[in-house]
Amino acid sequence: MIDIDGSYGEGGGQILRTSLSLSAITGHPIRINNIRAGRDKPGLAAQHLTSVRAAAIICRAKVRGDAMGSMTLEFIPGSAVQVGNYTFDVSEARQGGSAGAVAMVLQTVLLPLVLANGNSQVMLRGGTHVNYSPSMTYIQEVYLPILHRMGVQVAMQINAWGWYPQGGGEVELSVSSGKPGTACAKGDSWVQLALRDKPGTACAKSDRNLNGINLLKRGDLQQVRGLAVVTQLPSHIPQRMASRAENILREEQLKVKVQPIHAKGVAPGAGLFLTAEYENSLAGFTGLGRIGLPAEKVAEVACEEFLNFHETGAPVDEHLGDQLLLPAALASTRSEYRVAVVSNHLTTNASIIELFGLAKVTVDEEEKRVVVEPLDRKK
Numbered sequence: 001m002i003d004i005d006g007s008y009g010e011g012g013g014q015i016l017r018t019s020l021s022l023s024a025i026t027g028h029p030i031r032i033n034n035i036r037a038g039r040d041k042p043g044l045a046a047q048h049l050t051s052v053r054a055a056a057i058i059c060r061a062k063v064r065g066d067a068m069g070s071m072t073l074e075f076i077p078g079s080a081v082q083v084g085n086y087t088f089d090v091s092e093a094r095q096g097g098s099a100g101a102v103a104m105v106l107q108t109v110l111l112p113l114v115l116a117n118g119n120s121q122v123m124l125r126g127g128t129h130v131n132y133s134p135s136m137t138y139i140q141e142v143y144l145p146i147l148h149r150m151g152v153q154v155a156m157q158i159n160a161w162g163w164y165p166q167g168g169g170e171v172e173l174s175v176s177s178g179k180p181g182t183a184c185a186k187g188d189s190w191v192q193l194a195l196r197d198k199p200g201t202a203c204a205k206s207d208r209n210l211n212g213i214n215l216l217k218r219g220d221l222q223q224v225r226g227l228a229v230v231t232q233l234p235s236h237i238p239q240r241m242a243s244r245a246e247n248i249l250r251e252e253q254l255k256v257k258v259q260p261i262h263a264k265g266v267a268p269g270a271g272l273f274l275t276a277e278y279e280n281s282l283a284g285f286t287g288l289g290r291i292g293l294p295a296e297k298v299a300e301v302a303c304e305e306f307l308n309f310h311e312t313g314a315p316v317d318e319h320l321g322d323q324l325l326l327p328a329a330l331a332s333t334r335s336e337y338r339v340a341v342v343s344n345h346l347t348t349n350a351s352i353i354e355l356f357g358l359a360k361v362t363v364d365e366e367e368k369r370v371v372v373e374p375l376d377r378k379k
C-alpha cells in the first residue's frame with residue numbers, strides 16, 4: 001500500500017488524479033489522506049469523485065471513502081486496466097448536477113487506457129470549459145497533439161460545450177493503445193508486467209508504447225490560432241471577441257486568425273481560446289466569459305496570458321508543465337523540457353510521481369528546466 005499525503009505542496013486534486021492513474025497502471029494499492037486539504041472546500045468534489053469512480057471502473061478497483069467531501073480514500077486495483085466503451089458523467093456525482101471539469105476525469109484514465117491492450121471509446125459529460133482546469137479545447141489543441149508526439153493516439157470531438165455553473169457538455173474520445181503488435185501478453189501493460197517483476201514476461205524497453213519528449217527550444221512563432229465560441233448568445237459576441245484578439249495580436253506584428261463560432265450547449269456561455277504554434281511546440285491560453293464581463297475583456301484576458309508567455313521564450317506553458325510529467329514518467333526514454341513558470345503544481349506532481357518509483361524527476365528552478373528519467377522498472 002502506498003501512503004499519500006493529499007495536503008503535500010499544492011494540496012489540490014492533481015495529487016489524487018496522478019495517484020489514481022499510477023495505481024491503475026502499476027496495480028499498486030494506495031491510501032490517500034488529507035485530500036485537497038489545500039483548498040477552501042477540501043475533500044472530493046464532483047469532478048474528483050467522478051475521477052475516482054472512473055479509475056475504479058477501468059481497473060475493477062475496490063474503493064473505500066468514495067463519497068462527496070471525503071478526505072480519505074483507499075483504492076485497490078482488482079485487475080489490469082480494461083479497455084472498453086466508457087461513459088463518465090460528472091453531473092451524476094452530485095445531486096442537482098455539476099459543471100466539474102471533464103478534462104480532469106479524462107486525465108485520470110487516459111494514460112492507463114493508452115497503456116492497456118486495445119482501443120477504448122470514452123464519452124465524458126460535465127464541464128468542458130471551466131476555470132482552474134484545462135479546457136477541452138486546450139486538451140484538443142495542446143495536450144493531445146503534444147502527447148501524439150510521444151506516441152499517444154487519441155481522436156476527440158466536442159458535441160456540446162459545458163460552462164460553469166450548468167455544465168452539460170459532452171465530449172467523445174477514441175483512444176488507441178500505442179503501437180499494434182508490441183503489446184505485452186495476457187492483457188497487462190508493460191509497466192504492470194515490469195513492476196510485478198516476473199522475469200521473462202516483462203516487455204523489453206523498446207516495446208513500451210510511449211516515447212520521451214524534448215521541448216527545450218520552441219523555435220519561431222508560426223501563428224496564433226483562436227476560437228471565439230459562444231453557446232446560446234447573440235452572434236455579435238464571438239465576432240467582438242475575435243476582432244479584439246486579432247487587433248491586439250496584430251498590433252504586436254503577430255500572425256493571428258481567430259474563428260468566431262456558435263456552438264451547441266445547454267446554457268449560455270462564451271470563451272476565447274488561443275493556441276500558439278511554435279516551430280517545435282504548442283501552448284494554449286484561455287479567456288472565459290461571465291455575466292457582466294464585456295466580450296472584448298474576455299479576449300484581452302487570453303491575449304495577455306499569451307503575450308506574457310511569449311515574452312518568456314519558454315516552449316512549455318505553465319499548465320502543460322505539470323501535465324506533461326505523468327506521460328513523461330511513463331515513457332521509455334528521457335524527457336526534457338523548459339517551462340515558463342515552475343509552479344507549485346509542477347513540483348508537487350513531481351514528488352507524487354516519484355513515490356511510485358517509475359521515474360526520477362529533476363526540476364531546475366533557476367533554468368526552469370525539467371528532466372524526467374525513467375527508472376529501470378525491472379529492478
Ligand SMILES: Nc1ncnc2c1ncn2[C@@H]1O[C@H](COP(=O)(O)OP(=O)(O)OP(=O)(O)O)[C@@H](O)[C@H]1O
Nearest residue numbers: 012013014015039132133134135138286319322345
Ligand atoms: N487555464 C488552464 N489551462 C490549462 N490547464 C489548466 C488551466 N488552469 C488550470 N489548469 C490545470 O488544471 C490542473 C488543476 O489541478 P488542481 O490540483 O488545482 O486541481 P483541483 O484541486 O482538482 O482543482 P480546484 O483547484 O478546482 O479545486 C493543473 O493540471 C493545472 O495545470
